[in-house]
Each structure stands twice: as C-alpha cells, then as structure tokens.
Amino acid sequence: MAELTDQELNFLYSQRIDESAVIDCSRMRSHGYKWHMEQEGYLWCIAPKSCYAGHRLRSRAGHCIQCDTARIAFVKRHHDRAYIYIAGSLQTKVVKIGNAIWPERRVAALNTRYYGDITDWVLLYHAKYEEAGRIEFDAHGRLFGYRRGVKEIFRCNYQMARTALMEATQGYLGEDEWERRWAAISYSFEG
Template sequence: MARLTKAHLRYLKHHGIEPEEAFDASGLKRAEYRPRMKAEGKFVAYGVTPCHNGHALRNRYGNCIQCSPASIAFARRSELSGYLYLARSSGLGLIKVGFSSDDPDNRIYIANLDGYGGAWDWQICATVWADHAGAKEIAVHQSLSDFRAERAWIRNGTAIVSKELFDCDLAAAIGALSAHLTAKELQMIEYR
C-alpha cells in the first residue's frame, strides 16, 4: 500500500483536490484501477508507476496530472452542472453541441464574435440545465460521432480545429441529447 507524500498533498491542495478523492492504485494496472476509481468517485490515483519525469499522480485515464495540470480542469469539467445547448449555423448547415456552466447565450455571443468553426451566425435552438453536464456533453458528442464535422478556424491568430460540430439535422441532435438526460432534465429542455 502506498501513501500520499507531503509533496503530493501540497500538490493536491494547490489544485483543489481533496485527499479523499485520491485512490491507492498500488499493484493495479490502469485497466483495473480506472473502473474502481470511477465507481468510488475518486479523481486521482497514487501508488502508480511513475511517469517519465518521476511523478506518481495520475488521473483515471492514466495521465500524469503533474506533467499536465490542465487535465485536472478538463476532468473536473465533466463533474460540473450547467447548461447543455444545441446551436445551429445556417451558413454552415451544422449543429454545435456545447456546455456552459453559467450562460449559453454569452457562449454563443462569443462564438459568433470569434467566428467559431468559420461561422458568425450561430443561434441557440435548445438549452437544458443538467447535472454532470460536462460528461453529458462528451456523451452526446460520442453519440453523434458519425456526424462529426471538424472545421479549422482562426482564433487570436491561432489555427484551431473545432470538435463540437456535427453535420446532422436538429432532430438527430435533440435525440442524442435526450438520450443522456434524466426524466427531470428532459422536462426542462427549452426550445427556441
């Protein structure tokens, strides 16, 4: 059995991770500790094989959170409640499936200012407040993966490839979204 070191505890505290969210993965392979961590609601594994830099804190997917602290925010995002939204660009003929922790209208306003995916005419078609909205957004993306429409666009001088766009009709997107909502959340969908 491994123990969290003082350095580990400082690192976890700095990133807002409680010691109770840590899982002792001593002697387990990633394929073994990942489902157990998920079932137990654990966020970080210790007692794992150190990465190439000698760090021994990993997320459920086996990635070193010390080499890539940005993965902490991304993983935490899946636990957040917030708005899931569907937006459509008439110009592109595509659907955007997104998540906003507070204001989907502001998110679309910014998407239009930035020309997200090469479009400046995004309009929200549906929104719903959901628990674990970040995880549900990813699940909807996976459900629509056959329709994924990656588009390169420029943001602040940097080329970006969009991952939230789908070449499907609104009914298909609503169906994919609905499949991942609770009965209560289904009743709260707001169509525009």
C-alpha cells in the same frame, strides 16, 4: 493509507484538489485500480507505480496529473455539472453541441469570435446535467458522420442533434431545461 508527501499535498492544493478526493491505490495491482476508482467514484489516486518522473498521482485513466496538469482541467470538465446546449445556424444549416456554465454567454461569444466562420448562432436548447462533458462527448460520437470540420459542429438538423443528446443521457431530462419555441420547425433543414 499511503501518506501524501508535502510535495504532493502542495501540488493538490495548487490545483484546487482536496486531499480527501484522492484514493489510495498504492497496494493494488496496476490493472485493477482504475476499476476500483470508478466503483468508488474517485477521479484521482495514489497509483501502485510511479511515472517516469517519480510521481504517484494519477487520473482515473492512469495519466500522471503532475506531469501534465492540463489533464486535471479535462477530467474536471468531463465530470462537472454544467449546461449542455444546442446552437444552430440557419445560414450555414449546421448545429453545435457544447457545454458551458452560461450557455447564453457562450453562444454570444461564438458569434463575436466567428466560431466555425459563422456569425448567426442562435441558442436552441440548454439543460444542466451532471457529467456534462461525458454526455457532450457521447452526443458528438452519435453524430460523428455529420461532423463539419470543427469537432462540435454538425451538418444535421436540430431534431437529430436533440435525439443524439437524449440518447447520450439515456432519456434523462436535465435540470433547468429550456428549448426555443419553434426550434424543431425552424431548424429542420436536411442534414
């Protein structure tokens, strides 16, 4: 295995990434290491080629995580275990699909921050999933034609949003699943 430099070890430590979470792909071909990372379940690697700044640490997508540390948070969020929730607004007849560690707090924050210029958000559904960010983005893609300005808000009813989420999870029900009684009836407005 290629040795991590002291600078790379310090960087990983500063980003709260354990060195055991980094796979050595330094001797692989450039187009094969991403596939290998996915098969082995790694999010970070020592890449075959350095970036323009001389860094070797990459995400599975091939981005230099030392040049752009924001990518680390994005990748972690995409692969972390979290709640996916559906919130609805009767006033504006829209729903929102998002992910959060505490969905109840998130929906309260949506109202206090006037998210999407809306103040009557109600939590309709939540369940905990592995790779919550990936599932959330997949569900968003399935509802793309119903998008309303803000990328996570859709002009569709609850049942359409719930169906998109179930398709994104391939029918897998998450842990600690909760659904508001009468959500399907109350939020059954036309999209």
